[in-house]
Amino acid sequence: AQTVTQSQPEMSVQEAETVTLSCTYDTSENNYYLFWYKQPPSRQMILVIRQEAYKQQNATENRFSVNFQKAAKSFSLKISDSQLGDTAMYFCAFMKPGWSGGSNYKLTFGKGTLLTVNP
Amino acid sequence: DGGITQSPKYLFRKEGQNVTLSCEQNLNHDAMYWYRQDPGQGLRLIYYSQIVNDFQKGDIAEGYSVSREKKESFPLTVTSAQKNPTAFYLCASRLGRGSDTQYFGPGTRLTVL
Numbered sequence: 001a002q003t004v005t006q007s008q009p010e011m012s013v014q015e016a017e018t019v020t021l022s023c024t025y026d027t028s029e030n031n032y033y034l035f036w037y038k039q040p041p042s043r044q045m046i047l048v049i050r051q052e053a054y055k056q057q058n059a060t061e062n063r064f065s066v067n068f069q070k071a072a073k074s075f076s077l078k079i080s081d082s083q084l085g086d087t088a089m090y091f092c093a094f095m096k097p098g099w100s101g102g103s104n105y106k107l108t109f110g111k112g113t114l115l116t117v118n119p
Numbered sequence: 120d121g122g123i124t125q126s127p128k129y130l131f132r133k134e135g136q137n138v139t140l141s142c143e144q145n146l147n148h149d150a151m152y153w154y155r156q157d158p159g160q161g162l163r164l165i166y167y168s169q170i171v172n173d174f175q176k177g178d179i180a181e182g183y184s185v186s187r188e189k190k191e192s193f194p195l196t197v198t199s200a201q202k203n204p205t206a207f208y209l210c211a212s213r214l215g216r217g218s219d220t221q222y223f224g225p226g227t228r229l230t231v232l
Contacts, residue, residue, distance in 0.1 A: 004161070033219050045162075045209060045223035091161055095219060105150065105213055106177070107221060109161030 002027045002094050006110035013082045014118050020067075021077045021113045023092030029053075033095040034068070034075045035107070040088040048090070051075065082117045089114050122146065123224035125210050130229045132204075140195045140227045142210035148222075149215035151193035155179060156207040156226075165208075168193055197229065204231045 003026045013019035025034070036048040051059045051068050058066050063083075067076045079086055092110040123144045132138045142151065150169050154162040164177030168187040182201025187193055193212075197204045207228050211221040 009159075035220075037223075043207065043226050045211075045226075047220060047222065050220060093161075097219065105219055105221070106164055106167065107152075107162070109163075111159065111161045 002029075002096070002108045004092050004094050004108050004110035006090075006092055006113050008113045009111075010114045010116070012116040012118055013079075015082055015084060017082055018078060018080045019082055019115065021079075021090050021092075021115065023075045023077070023110060025073050025075065025092070025094050027073070027094065027096075029096055031097050033097065034066075035093040035095065036064070036066070036075075036077045037091045037093060037109075038086075038088045039091065039112070040085075045091075049077065079115075084117050084119060087115060087117045123210060123212055123222060125208075125224040125227050128225070128227060130227055132229070132231050134231055135199045137199060138197050138204075138229065140197070140208055140210075140229065142193045142195065142224060143191055144212045144224075145191060146212060146214070146222070147190070148212035149190070150213040151187070152211040152213070152221060153177075153183075153185065153193070153195045154209045154211065156209060162209060165195065204229060 005024045032053045034051045038046045038048045049061045049064050063080045065078045089112045091112045093107045126141045152167040153165040156162050163179050165183050166185040168174040171190050184196045209226045210224040213221045
């Protein structure tokens with residue numbers, strides 16, 4: 001079974017600075033997907049960024065980028081130019097691809113990192 | 120406006136009563152999922168459905184039941200057999216074959232008194 005570990009329960013950053021959230025995972029699969037979701041105080045889960053394991057290029061979405069290290073099974077999220085609206089719980093998640101037996105596109109989540117952006 | 124709706128936002132029930140949480144989507148997505156979130160925990164999968172009239176147990180299905188009679192709807196019933204039902208419940212959907220991304224509804228906070 002896959003496991004996802006987020007070792008930082010809480011982090012804080014000053015507005016306009018850069019912060020990196022860590023995520024490691026354990027799997028024997030070679031092909032898979034990784035996601036970062038954001039959950040602000042409203043509790044709505046919002047997709048931040050998605051990475052396909054067979055792509056070496058790190059995914060980016062505006063101020064959000066990842067550092068995907070497949071051999072190390074590491075998937076960190078970098079937030080540049082932090083904004084007050086980035087304050088949220090951030091979840092890292094793993095998914096086996098649909099063609100992998102027993103997958104059914106199920107997500108396995110880490111326990112989350114609470115990020116606070118200070119003015 | 121397309122999206123996933125969950126109702127109600129807050130739900131209170133007495134211990135021993137069954138309660139049904141609603142999840143509706145108008146995204147024409149084939150697959151739907153129910154997750155449970157407890158304080159300090161990530162999301163855990165309760166049930167999922169890949170297509171209409173078909174569903175499978177997730178990691179923590181005991182004490183829950185679902186139905187998928189329509190593509191748009193995937194209601195979750197929390198039964199009296201669920202020993203600790205107070206939690207935040209999230210519904211998600213996914214387009215279908217070849218699509219890997221799940222999109223989430225706003226959630227329902229269930230409190231059992």
